[in-house]
Amino acid sequence: MSLDKDQVQHIAMLARLKLADGEFAQTVEKLSRIVDFVDQLGQAKTDGVVPMAHPLHATQRLRPDQVVEVDDRDHIQQNAPLTENGLYLVPKVIE
Amino acid sequence: MSQDLHTQTLTQLSAGLDRGDFSSVELTEALLGRIETHGQSLNAFVTVTAEQALAAAKRADEARAAGNAGVLSGLPLAHKDIFCTRDILTTCGSRMLEDFISPYDATVVRRLADAGAVVLGKTNMDEFAMGSSNETSYFGPVRNPWDLQCSPGGSSGGSAAAVAARLTPAATGTDTGGSIRQPAALTGTVGLKPTYGRVSRYGMIAFASSLDQAGVITRSSADAALLLGVMAGFDERDSTSIEHPVPDYCASLSGSLKGLRVGIVRQHFDEGLDDKCAAVVKESLQVLESQGAILSEVDLPNLDLSVPTYYVVAPAECSSNLSRFDGVRFGHRAADPEDLLDLYCRSRGEGFGEEVKRRIMTGTYVLSAGYYDAYYLKAQQVRHLIADDFHKAFAEVDVIAGPTSPTPAFRLGDKIDDPITMYLNDIYTIGANLAGLPGISTPCGFVDDLPVGLHLVGPHWGEETILRCAHNYEQASAWHEACPEEYR
Numbered sequence: 001m002s003l004d005k006d007q008v009q010h011i012a013m014l015a016r017l018k019l020a021d022g023e024f025a026q027t028v029e030k031l032s033r034i035v036d037f038v039d040q041l042g043q044a045k046t047d048g049v050v051p052m053a054h055p056l057h058a059t060q061r062l063r064p065d066q067v068v069e070v071d072d073r074d075h076i077q078q079n080a081p082l083t084e085n086g087l088y089l090v091p092k093v094i095e
Numbered sequence: 096m097s098q099d100l101h102t103q104t105l106t107q108l109s110a111g112l113d114r115g116d117f118s119s120v121e122l123t124e125a126l127l128g129r130i131e132t133h134g135q136s137l138n139a140f141v142t143v144t145a146e147q148a149l150a151a152a153k154r155a156d157e158a159r160a161a162g163n164a165g166v167l168s169g170l171p172l173a174h175k176d177i178f179c180t181r182d183i184l185t186t187c188g189s190r191m192l193e194d195f196i197s198p199y200d201a202t203v204v205r206r207l208a209d210a211g212a213v214v215l216g217k218t219n220m221d222e223f224a225m226g227s228s229n230e231t232s233y234f235g236p237v238r239n240p241w242d243l244q245c246s247p248g249g250s251s252g253g254s255a256a257a258v259a260a261r262l263t264p265a266a267t268g269t270d271t272g273g274s275i276r277q278p279a280a281l282t283g284t285v286g287l288k289p290t291y292g293r294v295s296r297y298g299m300i301a302f303a304s305s306l307d308q309a310g311v312i313t314r315s316s317a318d319a320a321l322l323l324g325v326m327a328g329f330d331e332r333d334s335t336s337i338e339h340p341v342p343d344y345c346a347s348l349s350g351s352l353k354g355l356r357v358g359i360v361r362q363h364f365d366e367g368l369d370d371k372c373a374a375v376v377k378e379s380l381q382v383l384e385s386q387g388a389i390l391s392e393v394d395l396p397n398l399d400l401s402v403p404t405y406y407v408v409a410p411a412e413c414s415s416n417l418s419r420f421d422g423v424r425f426g427h428r429a430a431d432p433e434d435l436l437d438l439y440c441r442s443r444g445e446g447f448g449e450e451v452k453r454r455i456m457t458g459t460y461v462l463s464a465g466y467y468d469a470y471y472l473k474a475q476q477v478r479h480l481i482a483d484d485f486h487k488a489f490a491e492v493d494v495i496a497g498p499t500s501p502t503p504a505f506r507l508g509d510k511i512d513d514p515i516t517m518y519l520n521d522i523y524t525i526g527a528n529l530a531g532l533p534g535i536s537t538p539c540g541f542v543d544d545l546p547v548g549l550h551l552v553g554p555h556w557g558e559e560t561i562l563r564c565a566h567n568y569e570q571a572s573a574w575h576e577a578c579p580e581e582y583r
Contacts, residue, residue, distance in 0.1 A: 003460075011460050017443050017447070017452055018437075018440035018441050018443070018444035027452070030453060031457065033514065033515055034453070034457050034514060034515070037518075038406050038461075038470065039403075041407065041470070046477060046480065049476040051475030051476050052475050053305065054305060055305060055306075055529065056337065056531050056555060058292070058337060060334055063331065072198060079198070079425035079426075081422065081426075081428035082428070088424055090423055090435055091432050091434050091435050091437075091438055092434075
């Protein structure tokens with residue numbers, strides 16, 4: 001297998017994903033198969049080919065830095081799991 | 096009379112409303128009744144918005160009576176549950192967004208509503224549009240109306256099944272690697288993916304931003320043209336939206352196919368394509384020829400590399416896009432987190448399903464230090480080669496025609512355990528996403544009583560040409576009129 005358990009553990013941590021114990025073995029196996037599959041790209045001759053980031057080669061459009069949206073905080077925060085006085089609450093970060 | 100309203104296309108319904116044969120309220124009630132009867136066994140809808148639909152239908156009837164009817168006044172449709180709808184649940188097929196009520200409308204939703212459309216509900220889909228069978232949905236798989244044991248394809252499987260079963264005359268969809276065209280092919284409906292940048296992505300929950308594009312699933316190309324005319328156009332809220340004039344797509348249908356240069360891709364009929372599907376698709380190409388099209392062979396030499404390229408580029412973009420789901424501002428939050436890291440990891444681990452986690456991890460891997468050049472940069476280079484292959488082909492032909500999918504609908508459960516087999520479903524459709532090209536799938540016959548799709552791809556901004564080609568084919572073949580017996 002192209003990936004081992006430690007590598008997958010590392011990738012999961014980078015992606016901030018906790019895998020359940022039962023999920024782990026099959027994740028290693030299936031991710032390895034995907035990596036093996038995309039490895040065939042290595043055979044393509046791409047010397048001097050410019051990487052393509054946008055299908056129409058367009059560049060990112062910029063807009064003037066002006067306030068255009070109305071303040072809709074209360075409405076938006078109705079989706080938040082935990083808020084107080086308009087702030088999002090998370091577990092204590094600084095001891 | 097009202098018993099057969101579900102059999103009509105948008106174009107027919109629009110004429111009926113104009114004549115006053117029926118009201119939008121009557122039409123909406125009839126379709127809500129069908130959703131009530133069939134919706135559950137197909138699992139095509141996540142949310143049915145009966146109350147809002149009837150209110151919108153009433154407003155449309157009043158507007159029509161006052162002489163203020165819009166292009167779509169009173170015409171019903173459904174939205175794939177990836178489009179944000181203000182004050183209505185938007186789940187994206189995920190536990191992560193099980194309770195998410197969007198504070199705003201997607202541009203697609205707003206434009207269709209402004210034109211008078213009536214929204215019947217939100218359709219089921221593969222989780223975050225990652226899947227080709229609708230089996231990755233947190234809300235369970237959708238079933239194919241042609242055979243309830245089969246998948247309707249994905250990821251816009253709910254939209255396709257709902258249109259095929261005549262629960263709605265049209266539905267929106269999104270297509271990142273084939274997610275409109277493949278389910279359309281597998282359910283005997285018409286699926287249109289426009290040019291990248293043609294339709295706004297604002298409010299369409301992002302999967303792979305350089306590939307995602309909104310489109311429609313309908314019963315005919317004429318209906319697809321009608322809806323595209325409303326949905327298309329520049330939107331300053333989408334930074335990848337392109338300023339390009341919107342033509343009259345309905346008017347583009349009327350020309351003939353005389354002299355249209357249709358390219359047949361040599362590699363499409365190699366191994367991998369089901370023999371019976373190949374025969375059906377070849378027959379449809381002869382129909383185009385009999386209508387005046389000139390057939391010739393073209394090469395897409397890097398076709399085989401399109402699926403591996405896609406499965407680097409799309410997961411890389413997905414891992415970045417889905418990092419916004421952190422359990423803090425919206426979406427699922429794990430109970431009793433020990434600290435912030437535990438909150439992130441468990442919220443995401445619990446909120447995302449298997450396939451989504453696999454793609455996030457694939458993307459994280461190909462973007463990580465030491466692997467970026469070998470995978471991500473390499474895939475972007477191969478993407479350029481694939482796009483160049485298309486541009487060379489379009490120097491010789493106006494349209495590329497071939498199969499949409501290598502097989503007809505497969506049985507639920509058959510491919511879900513093998514990601515690679517599932518991914519190879521999209522071999523004929525992925526190229527159009529990598530190159531940003533418009534594509535359409537229209538029904539072209541049956542194999543073992545299951546529908547098969549003809550796939551037409553055009554150059555950038557070539558929607559008029561592929562719509563005209565598909566429309567002419569539909570007039571000659573009428574496969575798009577076929578309906579599964581139980582849903583007639």
